[in-house]
Amino acid sequence: MTQEFRTDSSGKAEVTLSWTPQQSDLHRPVPVCFTAETSQTQSELRCVVVKVTQSSFTQGKAHVQCSPNKMTVILEKSSMPDIDENFLKLKDPTCSLTSNGTHIMGTISFSTCGTELQDRGDYIAFRNEIYSFERPDEIIVRRRKVQIDFSCEFPKTISISSYYNLHQSDYIFTESSFGSFGYSFEIFNDSSFVKKVEADAYPVQVNLLEMIYMGIEANSDLPNVTLFVESCKGTPDDNPENPLSYEFIQNGCVKDETMKTHSSDQTSFKFEIQAFKFNGDYDQVYITCSVILCEPGSPFSRCAQGCLNTPSRRRRRGLSKETTGHYITQGPLQFVGLADPSAAKTKENNVVIKTKSDAETRSGGTWGFKVFTSNITTVVFGVGFIASLVLLAVIVRHFTRRRREEDRNVLIDSDSEN
Known part of the structure; x- marks a missing residue:
């Protein structure tokens, strides 16, 4: 039996006891007794009774390797x-495992497969688990249950962005037939x-009607794989x-x-789309795409089918080697105002994304000059309008007085004749 004793500055103490029960300890209650002492007092003796049972779960041995944006878990088959x-x-059943003769x-x-972000005081941890499952159509089973938790832990005192891209640029998956593969999803400046737009510029500030440039790239150890984007939505x-x-992409068909789309190699997909927002009190949009990798040369693969206006034409995945569809998300795009519609129609317009620093410069400089010029124009127009009204009033008054004098002369002439 081993013990670990820890205290903190507040006087709180914690003791961890570890031992390996033997077969003779099975179902036998084991009392664990303790007292708490200070320099002046001592508590009464207290006991906790521990009962050793045989768990239905197998605790396998695992080795975890932590990388800047992913973790690799390796299980020993001999321990299970x-x-x-x-x-x-x-935790996410769409992500699978690979194996060889000795290991799984x-x-x-860190951003896929159900990985959880946990706050552990001075550390943050990315946690996932491997566990066994049963098919719903099975009446009996003879497989033992497995539950293995694993995580990567990083101190908060370091720059977290060096380990984890908060805007979720990189996605990594594992499937038995494809091994490990990944996708990067980026927003570009033109x-x-x-x-590409750097991580510290998120959320990316844009104007309505501006063109947004985005790109998806697949990475795989298998040669000559093909990327297919089946759907994209905001x-x-x-x-x-x-x-x-x-x-705006549905069943591989462009709907907006x-x-x-821009020409690229078979593992990349580049596109541009005019910025849009949702009706109501929404000022952000996230873009999510469903992506698939296919083996080359298969006429029955989803990649070979391309756009399907009739979804019923889809075939079963078993006829070709391809991955399941995985969601990857990028954003948010945050809207700061309306753009000039004429500028949006010009495809060569390269000023499409305004980072925070660009938006902040609107408080002075050229922006202030434009506002000042606009105010001067308004004042000049107002003065001209008032001057026109005064001139019109003078003309009307002149003709009115002249008409009155003519009428008066006519009356005088009429009286003299009488």
Whole structure:
């Protein structure tokens, strides 16, 4: 038996006891007794009774490798006898594991596969778990249950952004037939798709009617894979299942008249679309796309099918080697005002995204000069309008007086004749 004793500045103490029960301890109650002492007092003796039982869960041995934006877990098969690796899954069942003769492995991004972000005082942790599952049509099972928690922990005193991209640029998945593969989803400054918007510029500030440039790139250890974007939609938050959404790519077909795709290689997808927002009190939009990787040369793959105006034409995945569809999200885009409609029609317009620093400069400089010029124009127009009214009044008065004099002369002539 080993013990670990810890105290803090507030006087709180914590003791951790560890031991390995033997078969003879099974179902036997074991009392653990203790007292608390200070320099002046001592508590009464207190006991906690621990009963050793046999768990239905197998505690396997795992090794975790932590990287800047992902973690890799490696399980020893020898520590989990009678375990069927085909019935293991992560918190997100769409993410799967790979294996060889001695180990079961999985690579998980900090932003996918159900990974949770936890606050642990001076540390933050990214946690996931591997556990066994049963098919609903099974009446009996002879597989043992497995539950293995694993996590990567980082101190808060360091720059978190060096470990984790808060705007969720990189996504990593694992599937048995494809191994580990990933996607990067970025927003770019212009149609050259060279300079991406950096993480510290999020949320990205944009104007309505401006063109937004985005790109998706796939990374895989398998050669010559093909990327296919099956759907893309905008939502007012980062929940892709939000019923309030606008789908601009559906079943591989472009549905928005302002959207334009750019030529790229088979593992990239680049597009531009005019900025839009949702009706109501919403000032942000997240973009979520469903992406698939396919093996090359398969005429039955989803990638080979392309746009499907009739979804019933879809075939079963078993006929070709491809991944399941995975959601990747980027954003938010935050709206700061309306743009000039004529500028939006010019495709060569490269000023499409305003970062925070660009927006802040509107408080002075050229922006202030434009406002001042606009005010002068308004004043000049007002003075001219008033002057016109005065001139019109003078003319009317002149002709009125002249008419009165003519009428008066006519009356005088009439009296003299009489």
